[in-house]
Amino acid sequence: MSENIRVLLPEDELAARIAELGAQISKDYEGETVFLVCILKGASFFACELAKRITVPVIIDFMATSSYDGGTVSSGVVKIKKDLDLDPTGQNVIIVEDIIDSGNTLNYLGQLFKDRGAKSVRMVTMLDKPDRREVDVHVDYTGFTIPDQFVVGYGLDYDQKYRNLPYIGIVELD
Template structure:
């Protein structure tokens, strides 16, 4: 893929490895949620690719909703201030919910979302994250379904971006700036 001058991409997780892991997560969630009313809540924009693939890997009837929050703006580090840009469209009363996130970094944003969703009447709330970056964690959040643990590097691809670029990559890549 073309990059901007002074940027290069290094593959951290290949599309093949990601798809294999998403299928494993889908099988596990299918087993865990037999005979339950399941809702996946994708956190926009970064999780949209992961949510689509994960939903297809889960062999159960389910609903999908989305929230959009902001704590990054145009920066590459979280500000810690969370703003809800788009809230849920549907009631969670009596539903089992899995919050689907692209990456858990400091935990600040996800901790806020987790509390917000729990307050909406769900029977249970669990978190599924494609990527977990524990070296940056400031707040403990329970990640019940984890794709990959990664080092403290800025990554793009498979829905993750920098200034809205690189979301369309099939791989997860390190963004290296010179």
């Protein structure tokens, strides 16, 4: 079985939208500092590009969660595999995700940072697959809404491959 990748969102469209999200966040947090929580590994490319487009002071930290075991279907249980190094207490936390699918990850993390005493908690996702939502989550900033297909690239993997693609593509299995 071989895998083909069909381009869904080219590099220039991603860059333009990320610049818009950065400008919006900068406007919304004028006079404040934002604490970006990048969810590894998938959101890393997006978080770095987004951080460069934010003009208010930015703190960035990384966290790893898991609800997928190497396949393409969520197990529904969110585990923290690596926690933050910094303390989010009193911070304007913005959770940075690659994609919201079932909603389990962002639902869990939103509550976690409220419980940890963040001053505010918002969420930004590069991609949204609303057709697959299992829990209702309010996402404050969304890059693109996409159809219910498994995507890779720009940080997103299929069995750990394709994260390095500079675009978002759909995996087609022959």
